[in-house]
Amino acid sequence: MTGVRSAGVDRRDDDTRWPALFGVRHHGPGSARAVRAALDAARPRVVLIEGPPEADALIPLAADPDMRPPVALLAHAVDEPGRSAFWPMAGFSPEWVALRWALEHGVPARFIDLPATHTLAWQGEEDVGEEPAAVTPDTASPHTVGLRADPLGTLAGIAGYDDAERWWEDVVEHRTAGPGNPFAPFTALEEAMEALREAADGDGGVGGGGEDPRDRVREAYMRLQVRAARKEFGDDGVAVVCGAWHVPALRRRAPVAADRALLKGLPKVRAELTWVPWTHRRLARAGGYGAGIDAPGWYAHLFDAPDRPVERWLTKVAGLLREEDRIVSPAHVIEAVRLAETLAALRGRPLPGLSETADAVRAVLCDGSDVPAALVHDRLVVGDVLGEVPAGAPAVPLQRDLDRLQRQLRLRPEAAERELELDLRKETDAARGRLLHRLRLLGVGWGEPVVSRSGTGTFRETWRLRWEPELSVRVAEAGVWGTTVRAAANTKAEEDAVAARGLAEVTALAEHCLLAGLSRALPAVMRVLADRAALDTDVGHLAQALPALVRSLRYGDVRGTDTRALTEVAAGLAERIFVGLPPACAALDGEAAEEMRQHVDAVHGAVGLLEETEVDGNPDEGPEGAGGGADGGARVPRGGEGGAAADGSAVGGGDAARDVVGRAVRDAAGLRARWRAVLRLLAGRDRVPGLIRGRAVRLSLDDGDLDPVEAARLMGLALSPGTPPGDAAAWIEGFVGGAGGGLLLVHDERLLALVDGWLTGVPAEAFTDVLPLLRRTFSAYEEGVRRTLGELVRRGPGERAGAIGAGPGAFGFADGLDGERADAVLPVVRLLLGRDDERGPGGNAGPAEVATT
Structure with a gap:
């Protein structure tokens, strides 16, 4: 062997063996430091790194100042972007350190793992009949078991440790190579892995029948690449950085013909590669990454801390807790450091590790509580660091357009979950909302809409945002629909409308088109919607579709979108529902009656929204002038000119929008009157289940269409002795179930007296049958409402009759407004x-x- 060539330093021939094989733990900061020290000592002419060779052209980007790890190499099949694989690298990953060392010293760097074209083809074979999913090379094989699955855990067990992470910290992270031999850690790890592989093979030889067949193929390819590099740069000029498990196989001299035979006939797909941002959270095992680590944030700290890592870590923890308004002083930090060091001494460890610092944090800084300790683990031990990739990195056109929109709208992707409040009356916020809706339509779930805590106006939107690395794959998949987000969303919406299986899907899609401002796709979606609505005779399907259409009418107004086509379809659906609902409600069993009750509620709410449009849609009313009513209802722009949004979406003119609202107002007035007649018909038809009859009475009473005295009369009929107890209980559930039912009984002693009188007269043999229905009805009330009802029943509802209207505190309906x-x-x-x-x-x-x- 030739001695190691170091700048002005002579070393013994046995300091290392060439080619220099540096076996590492993926994402191990101790391995990363050791690799840097070994490369400084060895000064190789070329650095070979475990990774897909198609990414060699992307290596120079690692030196770009805008490249900030954690990042990952993303490979995806050109014809099937959802088939993908990742090679993540953090700042403390040995592979990343080797890349940076090569770039800084002007040394060529190459990836030598099996090409991604074969890795992705293998993945396709495994996913036959399943939806393709992104994987990493370490999780690509289902045959990885036993020692191969967790060699570090095996070594930890041999050393008497029950925790592989703790063993790794003691053996590697807390110990450094001596100044005279930076290669010692790799020599020891290579010997350990060779022994493990011999045990795994069972026949004393590397590459026996106990190995994963795909590992054998990968290692054969890597051996061929090492041979080629030795011919080009010399035997003493090659350094290899790879997983420690592979080192014995790369050291073994296997026949070239045998290696080439293993590679013959491998499946192929056309693949493209690029750099994408990664996150610390996705490096964690909990994120599903096969070569993951438990504490990426902790390892990043160990790698970056120049000295006194425990003190610096606990200071960082104290800062986080103080940001969360917990009382943490410098004295707490000093005491936590002392406790961590004491625990390490008691446990026989060279330095405090993660377990000691976590125990000290919980005991001293968190007062023994697991709640703030869990926060520390989530925010710091794991962390939400999101890497960055330079603009020059290859990307599909759709990704480039998304990057442009993110910069334009100042909507930066972040790994940490956050809520975003949007005011759709503002141009920038409206454009942000359209972008998020378009991405959801494309299957890129960057944001999820949530209920706003600041109000219920239709001009508000609240989103929960979190960028995950897998979304880069979803963007690549969506690239088949177009080169820009807007064009892709339009095309996808048109295709989804044709492929929709039911009317409700098409109406939901129409709503999404309006929310996303997809003016090109909306006409095509509306044509499909009109055709489906004309052919669908199921009242339930029609009732599911109507609310989405009505919401779209209101949303369209606040976004300045032309909704004239929706108005006619919504009116036609409503008319068909009014005609078909009474016959559809006859002779239903309990389950079908509950489903139909939900449809009745949905239609009632939709008709109510149409009626509200009459007030909210008037541009001349309300304190906000052109902005419309203060409650955030539908708004129509002033003036007769149309406009355009920041992202190019068309905005309808004010006069046209007012015409739409005017027609909607006239239609809403007639629809409302017909719906009242339908409710009266349902309330009085004996063949309709009690659940629906009670609900119809309740809805009419709430809207003021039914006199309270008449409501009490209908309840009395439904609860008369001639009515079976089960039907009566169902009527009660329909009448007083849901929101506000308890308060209705609290404030109307006549209704409460009827319910109380009926319940006390139910025969004992029938009481057990109706009890589940009653429990379901009354258990939904708030605790305060149930307590008040219990007190009123205890006193007797009839005793309050004389108190009605007697003064402030009295219950019941007064004759007029006080x-x-x-x-x-x-x-x-x-x-x-x-x-x-x-x-x-x-x-x-x-x-x-x-x-x-």
Whole structure:
């Protein structure tokens, strides 16, 4: 062997063996430091690294100042982008350190693992009949078991450790090679892996029948690449950085013909590679990465800390806890450091590791509580660091357009989950909302809509955002639909409309098109919707479709989108529902009746929204002028000119939008009257199940279409002795079930007395049959409502009859509005609505305020 060539230093021939094989643990900071020291000592002419050779052209980007790990090499099949594989690298990964060392010293670097074209083809063979999913090379084979699956765990067990991470910290992370021999760690690890592989093979030889067949193919390819590099750069000029498991196989001298025979006939697919951002969280085992680690944030700290890592770590933990308003002082940090060092001494460890620091954090900084300790683990031990990739990295056109929109809208991807509040009346926020909706339509789930905590106006949207590395794969998949986000979303929506299996899917798609501002796709979707609606005779399907259409009418107004086609379809659906609903509600069993009740509620809400459009859609009413009502209802732009949004989406003109709203108002008035007639018909038809009859009465009562006395009469009929107890219980569930049912009984003693009287008269033999229905009804009430009802029943509802209207505290319906009590709440209402300037003469409420109140 030739001695190691170091700058001005003579070393013994046995310091290392050439080619220099540096077996590492993927994402091990100790291995990364050792690799850097060994490369500085060996000064090779070429550095070979485990990874796909198609990525050699991407290596120079690692020196770009805009490249910040963690990042990953992403390979995907050109014809099937969802078939993909990742090679992640963090700042503390040995492979990344080797890349950077080669670039800094002007030494060629090459990847020598099996080409991605074969890796992806193998993945396709495994996923036959399944949806393709992204994998890493370490998880590509289902045959990886035993010692191959966890060689470090095996070594830890031999050393008497029950935790492989703790063993690795003690043996590698807390120990450094002496100044005279930087190769010692790799020599020891190579010997250990050789012994493990011999045990795994069972026949004393590397490459026997106990190995994973795909590992044998990968190692054969790597051996061929090492041979080629030795011929080009000389025997003493090649350094290899690869997983420690592969070192014995690469050291073994196998016949070239045998290696080439293993590679003959491998399946292939056309592959493309690029760099993509990665996250610390995806490096963790919990994220599903096969070569993952438990604590990427902790390992990054160990790699970056120049000295005193425990003190620096606990100071970082204290800073996080103080940001969360926990009382943590410097004295706490000093005591935590002392405790961690003491625990390490008691456990026989060279330095405090993650377990000692975690115990010290929980005991001293978190007062023994697991809640803040879990926060520390999530934010720091794992972490949400998201890498960055330079703009010059190869990418599909759709990804480039997405990057442009993210910069334009100042919507930066982040690994940490966060909520984004959007005000759709603002141009930038509206464009952000359209982008997120378009991405959802394309299957790129960067954001998920959530219920807003700041209000319920239709001009508000709240999103929960989190960027995951796998979304890069989804973007590549969506690239088949177009080269820009807008064009791809339009094409995808048109295709989805044709392929939709039901009417509800098409209506939901139409709603998405409006939310996403897809003006090109909407006409095609509406044609499919009109055709499906005309042919569908199932009332349930029609009832599921109507709410989405009505929501789309309101959303269209606030976004300035032309919704004229929706108006006619919605009106036609409503008419067909009104005609078909009463016959469809006859002779239903309990399960079908519950499903139909949900349809009745949905249609009722949709008709109500249409009626609200009459007020909210008027551009001349409301305190916000052109912006519309303060509650965020549908709004119509002033003026007769159309406009364009920041991302190029068309915005309808004010006069056209007002015409649409005017027609919707006229249609809504007639639809509302017909719907009231349908509810009255359902309430009085004996063949309709009690659940639906009770619900129809309740909806009519809530809307003021039914007199309270008449409601009490209908309840009395439904609860009469001639009605079977099961039907009566179902009627009660329909009438007082759901939101507000408990308060209705609290404030109307007549209805409560009827329910109480019926319940006490139920025969004992029938009581057990109706009890589950009653429990389901009344258990849904809030605890305070149930307590009040119990107190009223204990006193007896009839005893309050004389108290009705007797004074402030009395229950029941008064003959008229108590003006004095109503005026008392007006200052608070004005404050909430911000309408102090709209008072009438003498400081009294103005007409608009009275109407709103």
